[in-house]
Amino acid sequence: MSGTGLVVRDLRVVFDGFAAVDGVDLEVAPGDIRFLIGPNGAGKTTLVDAVTGLVKATGSARFGDEELLGRPVHRIARMGVGRTFQTATVFEELTVLQNLDIAAGAGRGALTLLRRRRSVPAAVSAALETIGLAALRDLPAGSLAHGQKQWLEIGMLLVQDVKLLLLDEPVAGMSHDERDATGELLRVVSADRTVVVIEHDMDFMRNFANTVTVLHAGKVLSQGTVAQVQADPAVQQVYLGVG
Amino acid sequence: MRSLSWRAGAGFAVGAVLLFGVAPFALSDFRLSLLAKYLCLAMVAVGIGLAWGRGGLLTLGQGVFFGLGGYAMAMHMKLADAGPGEMPDFMQLYGQLDALPWWWRPFANPAFALPATVLLPMLVAFLLGSLVFRRRVRGAYFAILSQALAAAMAILLIGQQGTTGGTNGLTDFQGFFGYDLDDPVNQRMVYFIVAGVLLLLLAIARQLMRSRYGELLVAVRDSEERVRFLGYNPANVKLVAYVTAAGMAGLAGALFVPAVGIINPALIGIVPSIEFVIGVAVGGRASLLGPVLGAVAVAWAKTTLSEEFPAAWTYLQGLLFVLVVAFLPGGLASVVRLLRRRRRPPPDPAPVSPAPVVAQEVTA
Numbered sequence: 253m254s255g256t257g258l259v260v261r262d263l264r265v266v267f268d269g270f271a272a273v274d275g276v277d278l279e280v281a282p283g284d285i286r287f288l289i290g291p292n293g294a295g296k297t298t299l300v301d302a303v304t305g306l307v308k309a310t311g312s313a314r315f316g317d318e319e320l321l322g323r324p325v326h327r328i329a330r331m332g333v334g335r336t337f338q339t340a341t342v343f344e345e346l347t348v349l350q351n352l353d354i355a356a357g358a359g360r361g362a363l364t365l366l367r368r369r370r371s372v373p374a375a376v377s378a379a380l381e382t383i384g385l386a387a388l389r390d391l392p393a394g395s396l397a398h399g400q401k402q403w404l405e406i407g408m409l410l411v412q413d414v415k416l417l418l419l420d421e422p423v424a425g426m427s428h429d430e431r432d433a434t435g436e437l438l439r440v441v442s443a444d445r446t447v448v449v450i451e452h453d454m455d456f457m458r459n460f461a462n463t464v465t466v467l468h469a470g471k472v473l474s475q476g477t478v479a480q481v482q483a484d485p486a487v488q489q490v491y492l493g494v495g
Numbered sequence: 496m497r498s499l500s501w502r503a504g505a506g507f508a509v510g511a512v513l514l515f516g517v518a519p520f521a522l523s524d525f526r527l528s529l530l531a532k533y534l535c536l537a538m539v540a541v542g543i544g545l546a547w548g549r550g551g552l553l554t555l556g557q558g559v560f561f562g563l564g565g566y567a568m569a570m571h572m573k574l575a576d577a578g579p580g581e582m583p584d585f586m587q588l589y590g591q592l593d594a595l596p597w598w599w600r601p602f603a604n605p606a607f608a609l610p611a612t613v614l615l616p617m618l619v620a621f622l623l624g625s626l627v628f629r630r631r632v633r634g635a636y637f638a639i640l641s642q643a644l645a646a647a648m649a650i651l652l653i654g655q656q657g658t659t660g661g662t663n664g665l666t667d668f669q670g671f672f673g674y675d676l677d678d679p680v681n682q683r684m685v686y687f688i689v690a691g692v693l694l695l696l697l698a699i700a701r702q703l704m705r706s707r708y709g710e711l712l713v714a715v716r717d718s719e720e721r722v723r724f725l726g727y728n729p730a731n732v733k734l735v736a737y738v739t740a741a742g743m744a745g746l747a748g749a750l751f752v753p754a755v756g757i758i759n760p761a762l763i764g765i766v767p768s769i770e771f772v773i774g775v776a777v778g779g780r781a782s783l784l785g786p787v788l789g790a791v792a793v794a795w796a797k798t799t800l801s802e803e804f805p806a807a808w809t810y811l812q813g814l815l816f817v818l819v820v821a822f823l824p825g826g827l828a829s830v831v832r833l834l835r836r837r838r839r840p841p842p843d844p845a846p847v848s849p850a851p852v853v854a855q856e857v858t859a
Binding site for chain 1: 702703705706707708710711713714717718720721722723724725726727728
């Protein structure tokens with residue numbers, strides 16, 4: 253077990269009087285693969301937005317010894333918290349290599365930035381192999397297939413060297429094989445990192461989740477292993493249907 | 496990589512031969528001084544190409560920085576013409592002042608005035624940019640803000656006739672660092688300086704665009720939020736491009752004064768600020784050479800056509816802008832790219848990549 257854990261206490265996000273996240277407590281152990289599931293509007297994405305600094309929240313979200321809430325987005329990112337978005341957001345006009353190189357470079361000094369890239373950083377080549385895009389490294393990211401863009405995003409998190417990955421529906425729109433490949437990728441990644449995945453795909457969750465948190469209407473409905481959560485009558489009622 | 500930089504070197508060499516070897520002999524003194532004027536406008540365009548084309552910052556107020564550089568240089572030349580301790584001719588003419596205003600005084604010293612033509616615009620851009628980018632003002636709001644600033648600066652200059660020359664601006668320069676500006680040989684020298692500086696600015700812009708910073712700037716343009724999640728502060732990235740463009744515009748204004756012999760509010764207000772951008776859009780904002788060629792072409796067309804049809808030029812210019820934006824968003828530079836692509840067969844479509852080879856990776 254390595255990496256750093258995430259501890260969320262009494263997290264609230266309120267939009268114009270509507271509590272999108274309404275007092276969530278969450279503990280993700282280091283090295284865990286935690287799935288966040290729940291019906292639309294349950295507050296999954298808002299929770300991730302709050303932890304990464306995109307929306308204002310009250311309560312507490314600690315990553316290791318550091319409080320995340322109240323810091324600007326790029327500071328949180330530099331503390332080792334990375335995320336992806338529901339729609340894969342890569343820099344479409346830049347090549348795969350350039351995308352990864354930018355992700356690797358937040359700590360670069362001015363002189364390095366003003367020079368051209370002479371060689372491929374080791375972390376970038378390693379990530380290219382891990383996400384399986386080494387052969388496509390000089391193509392514009394905009395020409396990648398949907399699944400490849402998602403992998404590129406995960407690769408960007410790897411070279412960014414984040415310790416906590418927050419992935420928002422990483423396998424949406426992927427084929428069956430692509431899903432399995434992504435799941436394997438998550439297992440590799442979680443070896444020395446903590447992973448939180450928002451997902452609707454139940455098969456994917458059963459195959460790759462370590463632990464699961466079910467959100468409903470901004471609150472935690474159930475928490476535990478896949479089997480525990482599936483057996484929870486409350487969950488069956490609101491979400492899973494008769495499992 | 497090597498062949499690319501070889502090509503760039505060749506490109507610069509061809510540009511230098513055209514500007515230094517061909518133009519001075521092919522053009523009359525009058526046309527050559529017009530070309531010097533166009534090349535000054537092209538310097539502004541290089542900066543806009545960087546800030547707008549690569550950084551997505553629609554700088555509709557570059558006249559402010561052009562004007563700051565121009566007035567700084569003009570003030571120095573006026574004071575040099577007047578001689579030590581004397582007031583410039585126009586101040587004596589209006590007769591409102593007993594002594595030189597304090598903020599004119601430092602410009603008598605070339606060691607202050609020359610750096611100020613570049614550093615003053617950069618400082619203003621830095622202060623403005625720091626405020627604006629951190630507050631995440633962008634897109635049309637940023638454009639309107641810079642536009643308003645250009646208007647405000649022109650109005651301010653017009654209002655302070657006693658110390659700035661008002662609508663007339665600063666003109667009637669005799670010498671440029673001791674050289675008589677009426678002498679065609681010296682005018683030619685000014686042209687050479689202008690051409691040399693333009694090539695230098697192009698080299699700087701090229702380096703910035705091809706550096707890691709250039710890649711980052713494009714990333715910020717296309718998805719600012721994503722860059723923020725990678726741990727960068729996009730405000731700083733934009734600030735660098737904005738300040739660089741301001742410095743280029745300031746230098747352009749400074750050289751415009753000896754090359755054309757005048758700087759006034761009509762050259763730096765809303766209309767000229769928009770015209771800078773039109774030239775860049777027509778040429779192709781995201782390319783290196785497009786803005787330069789577009790700026791020169793539009794300025795040249797303006798001179799030629801407004802000689803023939805003085806009233807029609809404004810409409811033609813507007814039409815040109817609309818046509819380019821509607822049908823050729825990449826500008827004329829994109830035509831070259833299209834032709835090149837048509838001549839060559841398209842490369843193979845992206846091969847379908849295999850799924851990630853995860854398992855081997857971990858154990859390795």
